[in-house]
Amino acid sequence: MAELFPYPVLLGIAVLAGVVAGIINTLAGSGSLITLPALMMLGLPPTVANGTNRVGIVVQNTVGLLTLKQGGQLNLDGWQKFVVPVVAGAIVGALVAVQLSETAMKAVIGAVMVLMLFIVLLKPKQWLRDSTEAKPFGLGLAIAFFGVGLYGGFIQAGVGVLFLVAMVVGAGYDSVSANAVKLFITLIFTIAAVPVFAMNDQVDWALGGLMAIGQAVGAFIGGRFAVKADNAKVWIRRVLVVVATASAAKIFYDLVF
Numbered sequence: 001m002a003e004l005f006p007y008p009v010l011l012g013i014a015v016l017a018g019v020v021a022g023i024i025n026t027l028a029g030s031g032s033l034i035t036l037p038a039l040m041m042l043g044l045p046p047t048v049a050n051g052t053n054r055v056g057i058v059v060q061n062t063v064g065l066l067t068l069k070q071g072g073q074l075n076l077d078g079w080q081k082f083v084v085p086v087v088a089g090a091i092v093g094a095l096v097a098v099q100l101s102e103t104a105m106k107a108v109i110g111a112v113m114v115l116m117l118f119i120v121l122l123k124p125k126q127w128l129r130d131s132t133e134a135k136p137f138g139l140g141l142a143i144a145f146f147g148v149g150l151y152g153g154f155i156q157a158g159v160g161v162l163f164l165v166a167m168v169v170g171a172g173y174d175s176v177s178a179n180a181v182k183l184f185i186t187l188i189f190t191i192a193a194v195p196v197f198a199m200n201d202q203v204d205w206a207l208g209g210l211m212a213i214g215q216a217v218g219a220f221i222g223g224r225f226a227v228k229a230d231n232a233k234v235w236i237r238r239v240l241v242v243v244a245t246a247s248a249a250k251i252f253y254d255l256v257f
Contacts, residue, residue: 013038014207015214018056022218025057026064026183027226029160031218032057033246035211036157039204048204050097051197053156054190055208060215061187067223068180075177081137082145082171082185089149090189094196097154135172144170152186153193159186179226 017038021031032053039049068074135141148166152159160182167178197203 010042010207011210013042014210015217018060018211018214018216019218019221020214021056021211022060022064022215022220023222023225024218025060025160025215026067026219026222027179029158029162029164029182031060031160031215032155032157035215039207039211042207044204044207046101047098048202050155051194051200051202052204052208052211054194054197055203055205056212056215057156057190058187058194059212060219061183061190063216064183064219064223065180065187067220068183068227071223071227073176073227074180076181076184077177078171078173079181079184082181083188085142085146086149086152086185087189087192089146089151090153090193091149091196093150093153093155094193095153096150098197098200098202100154135170137171141166141170149189152189153196156190176226 017035021034023031024034025031035053035056036046036049039052040046044052065074144166148159148163151162163182163186164175164178167173167181168175171178173181194203
């Protein structure tokens with residue numbers, strides 16, 4: 001890392017990427033599509049970047065949750081039913097991720113982003129509901145959230161979008177409540193996945209810590225916006241559409257060119 005960039009530049013790139021990602025992740029998801037390329041640009045191999053990226057997620061989500069709580073917007077009703085399938089999936093996904101190539105990871109992210117974009121665009125009213133209309137948590141939803149955890153443990157990038165879609169469209173939550181549960185469950189399964197990457201020497205703690213500083217700042221900004229905005233549901237959906245579109249376009253461009 002130090003050979004590629006002077007230390008002040010290294011510090012600036014890591015922190016700035018973290019701030020932007022923290023804002024996006026707190027409002028919707030896919031901020032890792034900013035931090036992962038930044039980590040690789042700073043000299044980390046893709047596999048190490050994938051593991052290192054989780055350090056900032058832990059810090060970012062903690063700050064985001066505390067900010068929402070201070071603003072009276074932290075509604076975690078029903079989180080218990082999601083945690084077991086999601087964490088189980090995340091551990092399996094992390095075990096798979098340490099074995100796969102960068103190309104395979106990019107292809108999976110791109111395909112998922114396109115699918116999520118269609119779901120968000122085709123079901124607009126579900127994103128604007130005023131209250132949660134929770135659906136029975138049966139085997140189908142358990143499998144769906146296991147899949148969310150599997151993907152999150154595998155690559156992390158884009159899991160926020162996937163989680164919000166599963167919560168709003170699948171489980172019947174309103175988007176603001178779903179976003180809070182997303183931050184909390186993502187924090188839990190990321191903590192569970194980090195040791196898998198650490199044991200495989202795929203975490204750069206120093207660089208991950210630098211980026212985590214920026215992500216903490218970004219999470220605070222995003223959390224304050226979510227608390228203060230009168231139309232937070234509309235903004236969450238807008239950010240989802242923009243992020244999913246940009247993410248899918250960038251990934252498929254990289255794969256083709």
